[in-house]
Amino acid sequence: MLVKVEAVADIYVRGGWIITMDPQRRVIKDGAVAVEGGVITAVGKRDNLDPQYKSYSDVVIDARDGVVIPGLVNTHVHLAQGLLKACADYKRLIPWLKDRVWPLQGNYKPEEALVSAKLVVAEMLKSGVTTFLETGLVGRYGVDAIIEFLHDSGIRAAVARHVMDLKGYALEENILHEGLVEPGDTSFNDTIRLYHKYHGWDSRIWIWFGPRTPGAVSVELYKKMSEKARELKTGITMHLAEVREDVDYTVEVFGKKPVEFAHWVGLTGPNVVLVHVVWVTDDEIDLLAKTKTSVSHNPSSNLKLASGGARVSEMLRRGVNVTLGTDGGPSNNDYDLIREMKVAALLQPLLTGDPEAIRAEQVLEMATINGARALMIDHLVGSIEVGKRADLVVVDFHKPHLKPLNNPVSHLVYSAMGSDVKHVIVDGRLVVFDRQILTFDEEEVLRKADEAAFNLYQRAGVCREPDLKWSIF
Known part of the structure; x- marks a missing residue:
């Protein structure tokens, strides 16, 4: 049953462990967090805070068998790919697209894209994501309806609108599906329209530019976007150097390596999140650090598509702000950022041959405070600190795979799953309680997802039958 919940004035979370991610990186055993009017007002030992808050809060959450963490920040999401899981397995990136x-996305109707977005948000909220960065919506999806749903769902989102004026990918020209092609003026101007309509809405919705990958955008349009983003004080996100073909394109056509190319057209800086960034050199990593450009690491997607492994431990060592993303349904097959933390933690030792290449603490930073910094909202969220907005997640650790609890950070990264999330608070509002979404009807979304996916597959002529070597009877 759907339970309608309005913003709650006072919430008191009586934790077991509180992993604050504050500047001191305090981890508080037997801790508690108090929330008033959407703002964190106290963080400390449970025994010290109980007298003031336990009997005087509107909602008291007993989390003594849990771990309380800041809301997770997923810095690379494709909302329109929620219905495409298992539709593009066993392929490399360009044929995959x-x-x-692309044929599936190019056949979407707005009502199907909205169902896809709802499905993705349901999965993210129930796995502890309170903020995310959408990489690029197009007009055929019905962008306004999706943004309005995001606001009503209670989640935070930076929503990038795709901008393009060419039809290629890297050195392959005219391969973008016709259903996704939009003129440069149309896509650029619609981003501006969305910005003026929605940007800053309740400090939970922001509108970004989402240029397509090099090969689909002219140099002039890239520069126009970067200038406008700086003028509007908003962000830009783009896939870059995901596969070797990306390097071939920028070097052959422009005589520049991918990050050099991005810098040349204005796509570096504190308001830019570059996604994947697998095939880069030391000099390019230094350029990312120097310009304070953030990187979204998506290890499951890179592994599944055999794209390669990003040099995250080296990026962190050189001062790059590295964040974590799940990518989309057909490249990851889930939107569970907690599971993604484990993949990120395991990949770097494999790539480097060094078991100390990355620590669990660094991976948790990538999924919280680093992500907030990349979205330029680390003054609002990303850590549990007095004065910040209350984005909190309670993870239930009273489970066999999370016992004995002797290191909550290690367990979060290496042992936990999104399904261990029990309660989620965004902006002081309880949006998931005891694994039930309180802001929209999850059951209705699940029912509509199957129907919408079937209709989409039939119309596109893709994914009509499972790609399964075994027989179905």
């Missing part, structure tokens, strides 16, 4: 993903 050309033969499967």
